Structure formats: C-alpha cells, structure tokens
Amino acid sequence: MKQLGGRMLAFLSLLISTGALAVQPHAKNIHLLSPEEQKFILNLGHKEIPRDCHDLWESSGAQARDGVYLIKPADTLIVAYCAMQEGGWTVIQHITVNSSVDFDRSWEEYKLGFGSLTDNHWLGNDYIHQLTSGPGRYKLGIKLVDKDAKTKTGEYDPVLVEDENAQYRLRLGLYQGTAVDALTMDPENYLHDNQRFTTKDRDNDNYFQNCAKLEFQGVAGGGWWYDACAGANLNRRNVIYWQKDCNKEHLCKYTWMMVKPSDMVKVIRPADCQRDEL
Numbered sequence: 001m002k003q004l005g006g007r008m009l010a011f012l013s014l015l016i017s018t019g020a021l022a023v024q025p026h027a028k029n030i031h032l033l034s035p036e037e038q039k040f041i042l043n044l045g046h047k048e049i050p051r052d053c054h055d056l057w058e059s060s061g062a063q064a065r066d067g068v069y070l071i072k073p074a075d076t077l078i079v080a081y082c083a084m085q086e087g088g089w090t091v092i093q094h095i096t097v098n099s100s101v102d103f104d105r106s107w108e109e110y111k112l113g114f115g116s117l118t119d120n121h122w123l124g125n126d127y128i129h130q131l132t133s134g135p136g137r138y139k140l141g142i143k144l145v146d147k148d149a150k151t152k153t154g155e156y157d158p159v160l161v162e163d164e165n166a167q168y169r170l171r172l173g174l175y176q177g178t179a180v181d182a183l184t185m186d187p188e189n190y191l192h193d194n195q196r197f198t199t200k201d202r203d204n205d206n207y208f209q210n211c212a213k214l215e216f217q218g219v220a221g222g223g224w225w226y227d228a229c230a231g232a233n234l235n236r237r238n239v240i241y242w243q244k245d246c247n248k249e250h251l252c253k254y255t256w257m258m259v260k261p262s263d264m265v266k267v268i269r270p271a272d273c274q275r276d277e278l
C-alpha cells in the first residue's frame, strides 16, 4: 500500500513536471483560451507564478517572449497575454475593427473577461482592478494602429481601476505619448478619468440614456468608463474611437490596452542594497 502510494506520487509528479496536469488551470478566466490554446501557456507547470508580465520579464532576465502566461495578480490565478517589449506589458484589451468578437456585453462579462487572449478580448474588470491596485503603482499603455499601419502610443501614469463596489471607477495620472490624451482631456468636455464603468445592463454614466446602448450603424458602444458619452471608446467594434486619432473619418485597425508597474516607483531588492553596506 505504501509502495503503491509512492508510485502514485511519482507518477503524479511526472505528470506535473511535464505540464500534463498543470493546465486546469484553475485559472479563473481560462474561458479566454480554447482547450487547444491551453496547451501553449508558456509557463505551464512552473512552480513560481509571477504577479504580472513585467514580473515574468524581469525574472527571465529580459528573455521571456510574447505569449500567454499564467499570472497571479492577487489571490486568483488567471491567464493573460504578455507583450514583452519595453519591459513586459500585461495586455488588458485588444480589438480589431469589425472584430468577430462582440464587445456589446453585460456587466458580468466585462467583470470576468471575454473573447480570446490570442485575439480580440477584454481581460476582465476584476483582474484589471487586481493588477492596478498594487503593491506599487501601475501605468496604463495605449497603442493605436491606423489603416495605414501608423502607430500612436500613450501612457497614463499612474492608473487605478477601483473595485466592483466602486463600479470599477477609473483613476488616471499624468499623460505622455504621441497619441492625443483622450481620457483626461477632451475639447467637448467628455472626461473618462474618474468615471465609473457602464455596460448595457448597468448605467453608471452621466447621460440621460445609457451610453453603452447607443448605436452607430447598428452597433452598440460596448462597456466603457463613459461620461456623457465619449471622447474615446476603444470597445466600439465598428469604429474605434480616440478623438482625432481614431474615428469614422480616420479609421484605426487595431488597439491594445496594457498595464505594467510605474517607472516612478522602483522596487528595491535586498541585492540592490548590498553596495551601500560596503
């Protein structure tokens, strides 16, 4: 009996070390990957689960490549797409104009994420909250690619998406980038900073109707931190909107939203202090 138990353990640990058991990812948002894609989680079976993609990039000595990884921003294990350029961004949104993934979704769907991590998706407001609420500050990266493949970028530093009780209110710091600042400045006075999240089934916006339900050419706006209503909305599937950079006259093809720890706060590791002790 004892021997059988030992063999069983050896067999189990073999399965775990080969990654065969490690999948099931108890990852809470595993629905963002097909069963086939789940086999290609790049850190499957690893003992140490990083907090985010930056953590992973750093511990790999800047060698980690783009792809899907298991991360653990709080006490929940999730899967996320990591864009490893510039120190490891955790992607929270990707949309392609006229995406086959519908962004006209409910509160619950925006909360837990939808779409496909390797394609168009929303990571999930619960996880965006967990990522941006630290420890340490986070920043938000925006990447816009227009129909001529010209790319514009921007960063808000810091960023915080508050929890569900606060209706995932968006808090943004200073902006810099080549794209226009469409979240904290708008010539029409639509400010997205400090707004709560609105979906078609939960109206937290400042308009007399629900901004997420307003249609353009038959397509609703999708969930967003609406004011009354928008100077930017990256979740409208038929017209990606970012003031003068992306709109119905100047079409954008893709966008990404990503987060990573702020440069303003450097984490000091014990090893970094040793020199001071000499």
Ligand SMILES: [Ca+2]
Pocket: 203, 204, 205, 206, 207, 208, 209, 210, 211
């Ligand atoms: Ca309203």
